[in-house]
Amino acid sequence: RKEVEQDPGPFNVPEGATVAFNCTYSNSASQSFFWYRQDCRKEPKLLMSVYSSGNEDGRFTAQLNRASQYISLLIRDSKLSDSATYLCVVSSGNTPLVFGKGTRLSVIA
Amino acid sequence: DARVTQTPRDKVTEMGQEVTMRCQPILGHNTVFWYRQTMMQGLELLAYFRNRAPLDDSGMPKDRFSAEMPDATLATLKIQPSEPRDSAVYFCASALDGSSGNTIYFGEGSWLTVV
Numbered sequence: 001r002k003e004v005e006q007d008p009g010p011f012n013v014p015e016g017a018t019v020a021f022n023c024t025y026s027n028s029a030s031q032s033f034f035w036y037r038q039d040c041r042k043e044p045k046l047l048m049s050v051y052s053s054g055n056e057d058g059r060f061t062a063q064l065n066r067a068s069q070y071i072s073l074l075i076r077d078s079k080l081s082d083s084a085t086y087l088c089v090v091s092s093g094n095t096p097l098v099f100g101k102g103t104r105l106s107v108i109a
Numbered sequence: 110d111a112r113v114t115q116t117p118r119d120k121v122t123e124m125g126q127e128v129t130m131r132c133q134p135i136l137g138h139n140t141v142f143w144y145r146q147t148m149m150q151g152l153e154l155l156a157y158f159r160n161r162a163p164l165d166d167s168g169m170p171k172d173r174f175s176a177e178m179p180d181a182t183l184a185t186l187k188i189q190p191s192e193p194r195d196s197a198v199y200f201c202a203s204a205l206d207g208s209s210g211n212t213i214y215f216g217e218g219s220w221l222t223v224v
Binding site: 041042043044045046087096097098099100101102 | 142144150151152154157165200213215216217218220
């Protein structure tokens with residue numbers, strides 16, 4: 001079983017829609033959680049960190065459920081520019097990041 | 110604008126040839142990672158260094174892959190001999206003191222095709 005599991009998608013949604021991605025992780029010692037965004041033929045870039053209390057950055061909301069070992073990302077009012085692959089990432093303290101395979105999102109006009 | 114620099118950007122090579130990928134981490138960053146990305150496996154950690162010392166290379170096939178940091182401004186990943194299954198994108202990333210996501214920066218990747 002992979003350490004970080006994500007639905008690969010693709011998620012095809014119309015502009016303005018709300019879309020949610022889920023991710024589960026297997027290592028209960030994981031301490032740090034992130035969502036990265038990767039555009040086609042580009043490198044991954046940090047989208048946002050995920051905190052236990054949940055956090056929001058504009059149209060993006062991230063949630064963490066430690067008991068269920070589950071992370072989510074909600075995108076409201078989808079834009080065409082949100083089309084990308086979203087990578088769920090975890091880390092156990094001072095260890096390298098472990099990446100999920102990513103969920104592909106296509107926002108359609 | 111500080112960035113991680115990787116060369117080559119694209120490489121097509123024949124099976125059996127040696128491939129060397131180079132990475133210049135962001136100045137002052139003391140941790141360097143090599144990741145490989147494929148459609149099937151996603152992003153996998155191959156090796157990483159802290160203060161130029163190798164900390165973990167368990168993700169790397171030892172018989173053909175080697176990673177080094179000759180100095181603080183250069184990391185190399187070598188494949189010898191290359192095989193078609195090595196075709197992937199190889200990302201170098203650097204971080205300052207650790208691996209928390211808000212300080213790790215990726216290079217643009219080296220796109221390797223072995224035919």
